[in-house]
Amino acid sequence: MDTRFLDSFVAVAEEGSIAAAARRLHLTPAALSQRIQTLEAELGATLLLRAGRTVAPSEAGLAILDRARALLREARDLRALATAGALAGELRLGAIATAMTGLLPAMLARLATRYPQLETHISPGISADLYRRIQLGELDAALIVQPEFAPPKSCEWRLLREEPLVVLAPEAMAGAEPHALLSAEPFIRYDRNQWGGRLADRYLRAARLAPRERFELDALDAIAVMVGRGLGVSLVPDWAPPWPAGPAITRIPLPRPFPPRRIGLMWMRGGTRARLVRAFLEGAEPEA
Structure with missing residues (x-):
């Protein structure tokens, strides 16, 4: 199975339209529709339901959506492991609104300069929700407010900013x-x-x-x-x-x-993406 076809299905399911997903993947709508049809034929099931310009996953599509995302992440991780000496793969980051505009841009700019093959997906949210998504494994790390409680020992925390x-x-x-x-x-x-x-x-x-x-x-x-x-x-x-x-x-x-309010990065210890998180943290401070 071509992972590009799975990626196309996930993009359409997340964007809610063929046109939006095509823009995201830098494809024509016709080429994207062809990928979806090929995947549906290979799996023997209709994955998307169309109603006018909107598209939503069918029952079969919903059944495979989370697993498709996981397979795509695993494929990116395999590429990262196979790339000798270079850092590649996908890093899933969350960030609160003020960190999204105040801290994240400079960190991402340095990350992109040092590791151009690294893909970064960013999810906005509030601290409590982003913390929960880290625990569930939906995010690799997040820029959040330091919790009022002691996180489990499986979590790492790096303070980046104090805000009186x-x-x-x-x-x-x-x-x-x-x-x-x-x-x-x-x-x-x-x-x-x-x-x-x-x-x-x-x-x-x-x-x-x-x-x-x-x-x-x-x-x-x-x-x-x-x-x-x-x-x-x-x-x-x-x-x-x-x-x-x-x-x-x-x-x-x-x-x-x-x-003060303390803003920092939280992530889970170990895991296949711990190296990517450490690379992102390098962007917390500019090079001397």
Whole structure:
């Protein structure tokens, strides 16, 4: 069985259309459709159901989808093992939103320069979900907030950045006393379902502050925009730039020390891709 045909099936199943999958694989829609037909004939089953421009896996397609992904990963790993002296294969990374824009681009640029044969698939998400996917083996590593609990010994953790909490306020309030702002102004809360949001909530409790809540959401960029529009103030980690362009905001340090939000890489010890994870970590620091 040609793994390119399996790759075509997985791409269509994930993209939901022949046209989108063809763009992803740099094929014409006709060539992609021919690959799918050949695979269906070889397996003796219809794998995809078409409804207008959308495509979804059939019952038979769903039955083989996860196994097809696993076979494709194994094929990439075999290529990596067979490539003497070079690093190749597929690395499956996850990243929270602020790491996706603030930490990941520079690391990926150095990775691509050093190991051009390495393929990297990136999944966005929140820390709790990405941590779960690492445990399930769906991701090789992820840039996440350090968990509030002790991960199992099967996990590795590398701290990459510490982000102290700051009060986010409209620029006109620069220099104001932060606790006074948190007490008097409408409050835009960083979602307590997020590990970073729970850190902010613990600070408010420790400082005995009871803000006048207006909104609660999990998107830090959106919080910054809302603050810039004068909708309130917030308590957030001082995340890695870039920050949203346009909002006239100020970041005010807190008057008392408090543990920062810690961002780092988590992965499982050992495994066939541990070498790839170590190569990715090389990109955490630029070459001297």
